[in-house]
Amino acid sequence: MATSVPPSAGFPVTVSMLPPLERFVTELQDIWDSHRLTNAGPKVQAFESALRDRLGTSHCLTFCNGGAALLAGIAALKLEGEVVTTPFTFPGTTHCLALNRLTPVFADVDPVTYNLDPAAIEAAITPRASAILAVHVFGNPCDVEAIEEIACRRGLKVIYDGAHAFGVRVRGKNLADYGDVQMFSFNATKLLTTGEGGCLVYKDATLEDDLRRLRRWGMLEEGDVTMPGANAMLSEIHAALGICNLEQLEEERRQRQQVVAAYREHLAGLRGVELPSEPSEVEPALTYFVVRITPEFGCSRDALLQRLRDQGVLARRYFYPLCSRLPCYSHLPGAEPGATPQAVRIAEEVISLPLYGGLGSAGAEQVCQIIATAQADR
Incomplete structure (x- = not known):
């Protein structure tokens, strides 16, 4: 468990949760024995399985960070034109749209939750819109029912940046149940951390091959390159830290x-x-x-x-x-x-x-x- 910071050292805005070192070493020993450090090895597979259980979803892939996960999720949807989003977010949210050659359209937020105001979303939609990218700001859940009703009625995809919202439940239902794709971050500032890392939850199983290719240089197997991609894989060591931190x-x-x-x-x-x-x-x-x-x-x-x-x-x-x-x-x-x-x-x-x-x-x-x-x- 993360140790407290003495008053003489001040109070940082957060302290990363860490497992007992000896517990982490037991996970590392497996990695040392196998010499397997990356490429979706056994630790990544075990961590992804634990995440699916925790989030109650059938489809979840890990990435080297939350930004890479969100980039890949947007790319896999093959969107064009405009995406309605919030101006009150970390710049990485907006960057993921711009890097996918989409035009962010900013809409105002609710003064209580700080999340996108559904009425403002509706007003910002033009014929060029293809999706809504909403953020669960500070982990406060968006008005997911209203957003998904708008998206269904207007023929739009729904993307959620859930960087702050791992494990949040609304009326007993996990936030991972909402949206076409949703990202969760495991950055060092987050409650559940792998040091650096993130995951993407998605509903459409047909997206999986593209997502796997997007996180591994466009390939499923060596030499099997069918699309552009990047190296966005979570390492075995980061996954091992995630496994330990889930326990506490x-x-x-x-x-x-x-x-x-x-x-x-x-x-x-x-x-x-x-x-x-x-x-x-x-x-x-x-x-x-x-x-x-x-x-x-x-x-x-x-x-x-x-x-x-x-x-x-x-x-x-x-x-x-x-x-x-x-x-x-x-x-x-x-x-x-x-x-x-x-x-x-x-x-x-x-x-x-x-x-x-x-x-x-x-x-x-x-x-x-x-x-x-x-x-x-x-």
């Missing part, structure tokens, strides 16, 4: 739930601090704890961020700036000034506080005390 995932979740409870207790009622929604029908991601610092707080989000960092709390703005304000995307539909007012305001107010099991309730309370003192000093 629930304990890390339990510890993070205690941290979240402490944040909610100590920040409740603090003027100008808007806590994340907590819908009863959602089993949460516990990947990030993000609050909004509204004008009522008395100082800006950025001023509070500097105050926290000065005292060793490495909180961060997330996501900032909006993708629609990046020079490479500011010319696109939906990037015009005033087009996405909710996203603009959210990007200026959100702050991601430290969240990891080893922080503990006491660590969360210290963070909250700094926030409360910052307000009192105004």
Whole structure:
């Protein structure tokens, strides 16, 4: 289990979950004995099997990172034209569309969930649209029923960037059940980590050959090249770490739930601090704890961020700036000034506080005390 970080070292925004070293060594021994390091070896196959069981899906392939998985998933759908998406996301989401020669069309987001607003999606669809790419921002599930109804009615594919949302359930149903393709990330900042890695869940079994080719230089077997591809395979060592971390995932979740409870207790009622929604029908991601610092707080989000960092709390703005304000995307539909007012305001107010099991309730309370003192000093 990840160890706590002493206050003298400060509080990072996250600490990667790691298994006991001796447990990891037992997995490594198999790799050393086999000399098999890559090319979908036994550890990758075992990890993919465990992921399918965990996510309740029949189709799941691992990749070297979440971005590679999303790139391949979009490519396998063979889309053209425009894709309606969110400006409030990590730039990698938008890059995956651009690298597939698709035109992102930005739509505004819901002020509570920070996810794409279904009404804004509907308004952004043109005859050139071929898909919707929605993001479960901070692990908060999108309005999947509304999005899939729109897609079905308008003849569009649905792609989900679930980088933050591994294991999230809505009304007992896993988020992996939704969308034509959906990516989950296992980056070091995520709850379940392989160091670097990701997976793609897909419904259509006929996509599998193309996805396997896309992650291995366009081939299924040596010399069998039928399409362009890349080297996007997860290594055996990364898969071994994933196998170990799956075993302790629930304990890390339990510890993070205690941290979240402490944040909610100590920040409740603090003027100008808007806590994340907590819908009863959602089993949460516990990947990030993000609050909004509204004008009522008395100082800006950025001023509070500097105050926290000065005292060793490495909180961060997330996501900032909006993708629609990046020079490479500011010319696109939906990037015009005033087009996405909710996203603009959210990007200026959100702050991601430290969240990891080893922080503990006491660590969360210290963070909250700094926030409360910052307000009192105004």
